[in-house]
Amino acid sequence: MAQDRVEAVERALTILEVFDNAQERFSLAELATATGFYKSTLLRLLGSLERFDYVQRDRDGRYRLGHSPVRLARRHLPQRRLEAWIRPALEALAEDSGETASLLAVEGRHAECRLVALADSALRHDLRPGTRWRTPEPDSPALAFAGGCMICRPLAESPTVDLPLWLALSGPAGRLDAADAASRLDAAVNALARRPLDGPTHDPEATP
Structure with a gap:
């Protein structure tokens, strides 16, 4: 139902869906194109996802999936x-x-x-x-x-x-x-x- 939606959660999940792709790593610009979100919004959401190891940021600034999705799948x-x-x-x-x-x-x-x-x-x-x-x-x-x-x-x-x-x-x-x-x-x-x-x-x- 509409009143049960949490916009920030849905945006974070939208980001994670992008990684269901043959491409392993994404730049901030590529994530912005795939999700339609502003880069400033993406950075805030990616920061939270990174803290919980749902995504990881490489030295070149590109993002990839972290270990948490795999850990949960093993359950x-x-x-x-x-x-x-x-x-x-x-x-x-x-x-x-x-x-x-x-x-x-x-x-x-x-x-x-x-x-x-x-x-x-x-x-x-x-x-x-x-x-x-x-x-x-x-x-x-x-x-x-x-x-x-x-x-x-x-x-x-x-x-x-x-x-x-x-x-x-x-x-x-x-x-x-x-x-x-x-x-x-x-x-x-x-x-x-x-x-x-x-x-x-x-x-x-x-x-x-």
Whole structure:
């Protein structure tokens, strides 16, 4: 109902809706164009969103989604079960390979990072959950980025998850060996297939 509307909240939500886009980062001018808001209004709203980590401002002044939207999405039970299933595999891949391991979800020609385990290295692919991109190839969600490469392998389809899922290893092109990465990913995919998501899964937030 009209009397239940809070204009400032609706404006903040309008800003967040802009980030449901293949473009990851936006300048203040781009946000003004997308929302129709004055820059002064945007700065006030973005300040509040930034304080609660719904958006983050990079050094060049461009804005991207913060960690709060992803954190809240994880509260949804299927996502928690998915994380409990995948997380150990990602952490093992990252530790054993020294590269960034991630879970990708694909919708059409767009991919999104759902979960990630970062390599313990100063020189690494700093991929973050919630990052979206347009896939360069129709049969692979691999992200093309300067100085690096990504190797991907599909997971078996599951009725519990409504989008195709892929495991990926990514890192500096001069260090990541494609054949080795593919072998590690194939082993992880096979291991996950032996304990499918649709089988009994421990919910890390369930009460014993």
